[in-house]
Amino acid sequence: MAFLQGVKLAFTILALATPSWAIGVAPGQIQNFVTFGDSYTDSSYYPSADGGYSWPTWAAMYGDLDLYGFARSGATCSNLLTYRPFPPIMGWQFPAYLNETRNGTLELNSNETIYTIWIGTNDLGVNALLTGSDAPTTSIVQVRQCAVDVLNMLYESGARNFIMQNILPLDLTILYSNYSYPNTYWNLERNTTGWNVHMTELVRAGNEITSLKLDALLPTLPDAHIASFDSYGLFTDMYNNPQNYFNGTAPYNVTGCIHSCVYSIDSTAAPACTITNGTDADSFMWYDELHPSQQSARILARELTAVMMGEDNQWTTWLS
Template sequence: MFLAAVLSLCALASTVHAALGVRPGQIQKLVTFGDSYSDVALVLVLTEIIGDEATAWPVYAAGYAHVSLFPFARAGATCSNNLTFRPFPPLFESQLPLFFTETANGSIRLPAEETIYTLWIGTNDLGVSTLLTGDQTPGVSLVEVTECMVNWVKVLYEHGARNFIFQNMIPLELTILYSADSYHNKYWALERNTTEWSITMTEMTRSGNRLTQLMLQNLVPTLPGSHIALFDSHSLFQDMFDHPALYLNGTAPLNATGCWDSCVSPPGGGTLDCTIANGTDRDSFLWADELHPSEQADRIVAREMALTLSGKNSRWATWLS
């Protein structure tokens, strides 16, 4: 009897484990939400303006996984302008309404079983002119911001979505903008205590990521039939920073602390003094500019995301359901 019970429990555990995540070959469509880190349209515009010829990670991921891409992420976005206002298309007041409009009028058709949804947001919610500098809506804290992020899953689930990848925040203190030895740049030309900013950003990204993880784990039992993966962007970028030789492959010396488009601003603003790397030298950098990942970093994100949405194993993704 005891052996039979043990075998039964093992079989049950195996069944539960097998139910985690999506099946290989199941996903045919990728829908992305978020900010500039996932904005396909922004990269196309910059390509036209400065000849960058960069490609955003969702485009790479869709190609790697052989799926169709439906991009809704927009540069400058926060989760909600009711919480952390910025004059850009936020997730809840712009991106989701546009998505619901296009699905309702038949512009796009996304069968639940073969579609997966991703969200990568938080950089603008936590950064300058929002939480970091105390410019959020009065009474709003990191708690409300992370609740907003996780609510994205619930809202889409209520509209029929079933497969999700939630990308947590990178260690923003590793970007030039929020590093302890930062300089005046196009994103912030005013005086500030760079050490304080770096410490605060470290605490906020780690706390925010832990909050979203706990909230997602708490949400899973309330969403039957859903498959939710937590993609650990934070650990991935920390590893790229710590071991650049494993990820960067450009023709210049590897550089995880600088960026290929570095623009120094005079204190208080003024004409930028920019140093720009060209061609394949750019793939030696972890950062494109003082805030954004390089195209090579995007390729790494895309590779791991493609593994995840394809039902394969990625070191950086964990299926919660």
């Protein structure tokens, strides 16, 4: 009997152990979040690339969390792989974070802080993998390895809680759709069907590569809690079932955008821009030809806040 009571006590202790013994984060555990990424996540200016507040700003409000945003518009994972004249994660964002933590500007309790990584849009897109980058030997394998390396470097710096967001279905954006038109991001001729097919494959391959590389990394990260957030699945569901997400006063619209600018090829004429205002805007999935709308940002924030609050979420798989 004494032996059985001892076994029961041991299991009780295990059940009440610190979060590092469990999968995921506990409700109320996370007080801060730190973001790395591109314009989809950049909270450093207003209005952001989606015409309003970026999703981290909404999440900070929804969850009463402290936000520390290092994501910057235009960023890639590494400019050594896919160069763009913007602050990449590897060359600017991560060093800026390290500098602030080492000089005492930023002091965060690792148990109460979660780190989000959402990168890839610019690595895969125009002037990068889709059309050819300055480093022609760069492949989708390398740019997704880079994203996983970011998580590993954060872990080595002391971080323990992470959300890795996969790439949303870029082939559903106006820029990379098969019905695209000359716009702010690309106003030259192109094969829209070819772009759409190529981007579809890049995104799907990139997400699968990321998943496999995360699985391989997990055994080397004791005490880490890593959530894989399915941005691809969420945005695909928004596209296919807009009635479940959008509540504006205009008809649901997942193939157009709030701020559309149509250019004329081989012309110096100003673009013809159309802007949707007021509550009609909440019916749109996209703000412009590349960026999600404010309503999409709020939806994403709602889902990610649930993850950070330790709640069940259909788009999230805790890997550790």
